Amino acid sequence: MQRSDGEPTTFTVLVTGANSGLGFAICCRLIDEFLATRLHSQTLHVLHSTRDASKSEDTSRRLRVHLQKSIRQSNGSLTTSETRVKIEGVLVDLTKLRTVKALAEQLLDRGDVLDAVIWNAGLAGWKGTDYLAGTWAILTNIIQATTYPEFMIPSVGLLAAPQTPDDTKSNQRTGAKEEPKLGQIFLSNVFGHYLLTHWLAPLFRPSSRIIWTSSTSAVPPYFNIDDIQGINVHAAYESSKRLTDLLVLTSELPSTRSYVQKLLDSHESAQETAESSSTPKMILTHPGIVATPLAAQNWFMQFWMVAALYLARWLSSPWHPIDPYKGAISAVFAALSPPYQLPELEVQDGKGKWGSATGVYGEERVARTEVEGWGYCGVVGKIPAGSVTTGRWAGRKDVDKESREEFEEQGRRVWREMEELRLEWEAILS
Numbered sequence: 012m013q014r015s016d017g018e019p020t021t022f023t024v025l026v027t028g029a030n031s032g033l034g035f036a037i038c039c040r041l042i043d044e045f046l047a048t049r050l051h052s053q054t055l056h057v058l059h060s061t062r063d064a065s066k067s068e069d070t071s072r073r074l075r076v077h078l079q080k081s082i083r084q085s086n087g088s089l090t091t092s093e094t095r096v097k098i099e100g101v102l103v104d105l106t107k108l109r110t111v112k113a114l115a116e117q118l119l120d121r122g123d124v125l126d127a128v129i130w131n132a133g134l135a136g137w138k139g140t141d142y143l144a145g146t147w148a149i150l151t152n153i154i155q156a157t158t159y160p161e162f163m164i165p166s167v168g169l170l171a172a173p174q175t176p177d178d179t180k181s182n183q184r185t186g187a188k189e190e191p192k193l194g195q196i197f198l199s200n201v202f203g204h205y206l207l208t209h210w211l212a213p214l215f216r217p218s219s220r221i222i223w224t225s226s227t228s229a230v231p232p233y234f235n236i237d238d239i240q241g242i243n244v245h246a247a248y249e250s251s252k253r254l255t256d257l258l259v260l261t262s263e264l265p266s267t268r269s270y271v272q273k274l275l276d277s278h279e280s281a282q283e284t285a286e287s288s289s290t291p292k293m294i295l296t297h298p299g300i301v302a303t304p305l306a307a308q309n310w311f312m313q314f315w316m317v318a319a320l321y322l323a324r325w326l327s328s329p330w331h332p333i334d335p336y337k338g339a340i341s342a343v344f345a346a347l348s349p350p351y352q353l354p355e356l357e358v359q360d361g362k363g364k365w366g367s368a369t370g371v372y373g374e375e376r377v378a379r380t381e382v383e384g385w386g387y388c389g390v391v392g393k394i395p396a397g398s399v400t401t402g403r404w405a406g407r408k409d410v411d412k413e414s415r416e417e418f419e420e421q422g423r424r425v426w427r428e429m430e431e432l433r434l435e436w437e438a439i440l441s
C-alpha cells in the first residue's frame with residue numbers, strides 16, 4: 012500500500028520458522044526497530060510462518076505480548092498504538108512442497124506486496140553430540156570449537172518423504188518415472204525457500220529484499236559440488252549453509268544473471284537484457300552462535316553449552332550473541348536498513364555476508380564475515396570497514412585470484428543445478 016507521495020504505508024515481512032529460537036526473536040526485533048525508526052504513519056505487517064495451527068496461534072499470542080511489553084517499557088517514547096503492527100500467522104512445512112505451493116497461492120490471491128522475506132527456518136539433522144570430542148575441542152580451543160563445531164553427530168543420507176502420492180502401480184502401468192530423491196536438510200534449508208522465492212516473485216518489487224540465513228559453520232570441507240543436496244556428505248546442515256553462501260553471494264554476478272532472473276521472473280519470460288537492479292536483492296546473513304533448540308540438547312548439556320558460549324565471548328570471540336534477540340540483529344538490519352546502509356553499500360564495496368557480532372559485554376552489531384573463496388566482499392585483498400577479522404576459521408586461506416574464480420564457477424554451477432531442479436519439480440508438482 013502506498014501514500015500519495017509514493018512512500019509505502021504498510022511494510023510487510025514474511026518470516027519462516029517463527030515459532031522458535033531465532034525466528035521468534037527476529038519477529039520481536041522487527042517490531043521494536045520498526046516502531047522506533049519508522050514514521051508513525053507507517054505500519055508493519057509481520058507474517059510469521061510455522062508448521063501447524065497451534066504453533067501459529069501460540070506465536071501470534073507471544074508476539075502480541077512482546078508488542079504490548081515493548082510499548083509499556085518505552086515510557087511513552089513509542090507514542091504509538093498497537094494498531095501500527097499487524098501480526099498474522101501462515102502455515103508451511105518446507106519439506107512438503109505442496110504446502111509451500113499452497114502458501115504461495117494463498118499470498119498471491121491476496122496480492123499484497125512483500126517488502127522483505129526472511130528465510131530463517133532450518134533443520135540441523137544432528138542425531139547427537141560427541142561429548143568426548145566436544146570437551147577436548149573446548150578445552151584446547153574454545154573459540155574455534157564453539158564457532159565452527161565439529162563434534163555434532165550428523166545423520167548422513169536423510170531423505171525427505173515423497174512429495175507425490177505413491178502411484179507405484181499406476182507408474183508401472185504408464186511407464187512414468189519414479190519421483191527423484193530430495194535431501195531433507197537441503198529441502199528444508201534451501202530448496203523449499205528457493206521454490207517459495209520463485210512462486211512469490213509476483214509479490215516482490217525491485218526494492219524487496221530476500222534474506223537468507225547462513226551460519227559461521229558454512230565452510231568448504233562439508234560441501235561437495237557434485238552433491239549439492241548433501242545426500243551423501245558427512246554434514247548436510249553445513250553443506251546446505253555453504254550452498255546458501257554460494258547462491259546468494261554470486262546472485263549479482265553477470266555469470267549467474269540468466270538463472271537469477273528466471274528464478275525471480277514472475278512470468279517465466281526472463282529478459283537477459285533487463286537490468287539486474289530491477290530485480291529484488293538477495294541478502295546473506297547469519298546470526299552468529301545463539302542458544303536455541305537447534306542443537307536439541309537436554310537441559311543439563313544446554314546449561315554447559317551456554318556456559319561455554321559465554322566463556323568464548325568473554326575470551327573475545329566476535330560471533331557469540333548467544334541471546335536470540337541479539338542474534339536477530341543482522342536479519343532485521345537486512346530487512347529494515349535504509350538503502351544507503353545496505354544495497355548501496357554492497358554496490359560500492361561488494362556483496363557481503365552480514366553477521367550478528369558482539370563485543371565482550373554482549374553489545375551487538377552487524378559485521379561483514381569472511382567467506383572462503385569470496386573473502387569479505389568478493390574482491391581479492393579488500394577488507395571493507397566493518398568487517399570482523401578475528402575469530403576466523405582455523406582452516407581458512409587468504410582469498411587469491413584462483414580461489415575467487417573457483418567460488419564464482421561453483422556459484423554459477425549451483426545456480427544452474429538449482430534452476431534445473433526447480434523446473435523438474437514444478438513439472439512433477441503440476
Ligand SMILES: NC(=O)c1ccc[n+]([C@@H]2O[C@H](COP(=O)([O-])OP(=O)(O)OC[C@H]3O[C@@H](n4cnc5c(N)ncnc54)[C@H](OP(=O)(O)O)[C@@H]3O)[C@@H](O)[C@H]2O)c1
Nearest residue numbers: 028031032033104105106131132133199226300301303305
Ligand atoms: N542457533 C544457532 O546458533 C544458529 C547459528 C547459525 C545459523 N542458525 C540458523 O538460524 C535459523 C533458525 O535456527 P534456530 O537456531 O532458531 O533453531 P530452532 O529454534 O530449532 O528454529 C528452527 C525453526 O525452523 C522451523 N523449521 C525447521 N524445519 C522446518 C520445515 N521443514 N518447514 C518449516 N519450518 C521448519 C522450526 O519449526 P518447528 O519448531 O516446527 O520444528 C523452527 O521454527 C536456521 O536456519 C539455522 O540454521 C542458527
